[in-house]
Amino acid sequence: MQFDSYTPGEFYDELFISKNQPRPEAQLLIERINSLSVGELLMRQKAAQVAMVKLGATFNVYGDSQGTERIFPFQFTG
Numbered sequence: 105m106q107f108d109s110y111t112p113g114e115f116y117d118e119l120f121i122s123k124n125q126p127r128p129e130a131q132l133l134i135e136r137i138n139s140l141s142v143g144e145l146l147m148r149q150k151a152a153q154v155a156m157v158k159l160g161a162t163f164n165v166y167g168d169s170q171g172t173e174r175i176f177p178f179q180f181t182g
Contacts (some may be wrong), residue, residue, distance in 0.1 A: 106138060 111123045121132040126134040137145070156162070156175040164172045 107134060 106121070106128075108124065110120070112120045119134065120124055123126055138149075153175055162173045162175050165174060166172060
């Protein structure tokens with residue numbers, strides 16, 4: 105996964121100070137994520153989603169026809 109096109113914008117970002125500039129405490133994490141293949145990232149995303157459901161890390165959307173219990177959204181876009 106590459107963060108080359110990611111820009112944090114005008115809001116506080118926990119991982120980046122500005123475009124292509126990770127915070128010092130996030131540098132190793134960004135390097136590790138960048139070293140993973142797309143397939144590995146997708147596999148880890150699916151595993152994290154399953155774990156969140158099993159742990160009950162969900163929220164409810166009342167009045168939605170797709171169901172009420174959902175995990176907090178996160179998505180890998182390679």
